Amino acid sequence: QARLYLNTYALNLSLISVGYEKARQAVLSAEEQLMTGGRISLSSDEAKVDDLFMQYKLGELAQGFRNAEQNAAAMHFFKAKPLIDRSAVFRFLQQMPKGAVLHLHNSAAVSSKWVVQNMSYMPGMLRCTDAQGRSRLTFRRAAKQHGCSSQYVQVAEERRNSIDPALYDENLERLFNLYTPVPELEYPTITAVWNRFQGMFDTLTEAIYYLPAFRAYHWQLLEELFNDNVMYAELRVGLHELYDASGRTFPKEQAVRELLQLNEKFVRLHPNFLGIKLIHAVWRGADEQKMRQNVAEFKLLQSIFPDFLVGFDLVGQEDKGKPLYEQISALKELPSNTRLFLHAGETNWYSASTDINLLDALLLNATRIGHGFALVKHPILMNAVKTRQIAVELNPISNQVLHLVWDMRNHPGAQYMALDIPVVICNDDPGFWNAKGLSYDFYYAIMSLAPNNAGLRVLKSLAFNSVRYSALTEMEKQKAYKLLEYSWARFIEKVLQGKVF
């Protein structure tokens, strides 16, 4: 029985027969039980941790209610971040095992600070400017390969010659970080922020596919997830050829192989980390011929790495890109067992091609939905998602920074959770907006999307959901649950020992 709504039993009770208080309590409990995590029972230790957590959570919310200028739950991430960094709730979330992150783009996954402090100090990094006036970073010498229209400059030399190298690095970081203290002024429209955002991929991607950078960057990616108590990731990768200092290039297959090897090495070093798998992500604006090529390429790579490259997706600004509907004939060439993790409904438009992507994603039998921001306006599709247990990959901070929602308490994830529609909390492109790991998104999930009185039940559900709705095999899932249960138990102990708060 997968009805989204309970019936109105409680509200139809006559006040005379059960009394106002009883009817009131019945509805409140029914809503609590209906929501994500509502029917989880907590152990007595967990209940103690929940009590503790709720003290901090309610304290911070009360503070935010009294002083709207300090109400992190309602503020833009760029303004809220200093508050979040001081928050006890946030420290709790950082240490809490969060399971998996299932929506994360590799080229925007690593904190921009690391990119500046490490990658940009690698010998050989060059900067040039393309026809649109955007900086492009590369380690490759041949201009035509990456669309430069200006001369190259050595980043190391520019930095040396600058008045203030620290300031140089700050400005360099701004090339791939959207942070501004006044997002409402700097990004007045969705187009303004998407233009800069899309440009940041152009700035950075080529540099990342320089073999030594590629290895260091993805190692750091794993480190940042691991350090944030994430144990597994399904990484959307836009695969490109690799190149090295001698000018040699390596096919995309080599990029996958490198990631596989890095992953194996990282997992050996960190037995509590389960590793990553890849989702092959291609540009949604491609023409039919190019899309058929992408599909063929995916088939080939999938046959080589059947357990590592687990699915397919289309990426790029959904509003401006081609609708899924136009790509269907190419997508039908995918093997019938291909798992699709499709971006759909990342929009504020209603009944436009972007939100109708949700319908096509479901008809294409998608395994999960990326964003699904607009799903909330499509009751029939929302019901299908719940019935078929198709998880929605929520990216709260991404949706805010990229101009879909201002006050995060209006994020539709709140409603998905209220209805126990399967959701997983994801971080999308944390490196591009001053975040790191998954905890900042979890902060908004529990402080802004969940009801005020929701605590450990919701958090635990979200963590376990991330395994449940992953593309892990059944056997891998068993291992993942075991590991998550183990880390969860250790975390609960740690809280009770006073090591978290």
Next chain:
Amino acid sequence: QARLYLNTYALNLSLISVGYEKARQAVLSAEEQLMTGGRISLSSDEAKVDDLFMQYKLGELAQGFRNAEQNAAAMHFFKAKPLIDRSAVFRFLQQMPKGAVLHLHNSAAVSSKWVVQNMSYMPGMLRCTDAQGRSRLTFRRAAKQHGCSSQYVQVAEERRNSIDPALYDENLERLFNLYTPVPELEYPTITAVWNRFQGMFDTLTEAIYYLPAFRAYHWQLLEELFNDNVMYAELRVGLHELYDASGRTFPKEQAVRELLQLNEKFVRLHPNFLGIKLIHAVWRGADEQKMRQNVAEFKLLQSIFPDFLVGFDLVGQEDKGKPLYEQISALKELPSNTRLFLHAGETNWYSASTDINLLDALLLNATRIGHGFALVKHPILMNAVKTRQIAVELNPISNQVLHLVWDMRNHPGAQYMALDIPVVICNDDPGFWNAKGLSYDFYYAIMSLAPNNAGLRVLKSLAFNSVRYSALTEMEKQKAYKLLEYSWARFIEKVLQGKVF
């Protein structure tokens, strides 16, 4: 069968048996039929008007899609207004019979321009400053009566002595108009805008209750509704005693009687206007004793004006005010046949006292819900509202100006309409934010809340809903429907004669 969601029949059709296209079309049609107005059939003339309307609507949306800086549907009203004023869709909506407005506060109902140009030119208007530094306008001489802490100044004299009387009037208007070209800067938080908003009632209310002003003001109120093709209003009034130039005062009963007489006179002059009825609105923060007094007063007035004063409500910033739950014992003193039109869920908080007001409103058997912005997060209550046919009074611009939502396409009204939950479009306090009549709110309803492809079916439903969910008696409703049908038919003719576009 009052299920909110259709089942997933269409989506479960196997693609082999019916084909992708058919399944796709089935879902799209099912969603269209499910929504507000989805099952209305249009006459052939109406269908022609719909086609015409859709050309303009889709044209303006396409323009907004191409140029986000000019996308009125997504912009704050203060920024969008010049665009809306030039919009053909808006001109259509202005001339369209909109039926009734069921949520409108008398002290903020009249355009601020009129108040400046007319009321402030009445002889005897004084200005003073209260302890909070707010200007207060009055025609009464005794300072203690209206909380002034400064000396009085004659508005006429101030104006005469000012360097530029036009500039003086502009500044005077700012005292009761929230307009600013940069709302995102001037009102960074809900508290900032509510403080100014609440203060504006303090500035203006006393001046309105000066008998000559009271008459002129409420006459203008009727004019503005009538001129905007609204035919009936249920006005929330905070009743105060009246006073005149000689210092005499008149009890609240007299204020009701004045409104009744104005109304009768106005209706005689405009046979196509049905008139107004009143909802007695009291401050939600009152203590129990005061609330009991309010209830007693309402009972008395209701016995005098049984057909004119038709219901009861509590007003004031809901987040900061007392929850309904605390007022229940006083509210239970109301006669059991009292119709309650309760503000509830005007908030972004989730599971706080403000949104739990929704539950109490339903348990108190409210006739309609004011705002219900947070209802969307309460699936069980949402179901109850639909099952019991309790209309939600949507106030799109109010919710935006008062900081609940930025991009109107995120307004929960979109979801209520998707689910055919009963809604009526209202304007709340248009005089305080540079609006006039109901057409601006209708503009957002059709351009931002409704799906792109929704046209006359939705508009017609919204107009007819406003009669259906009004507090008119059955006989009055019959008359209202007739009148609305008549004006609707004349409007359709007018469009076809090319007099609208």
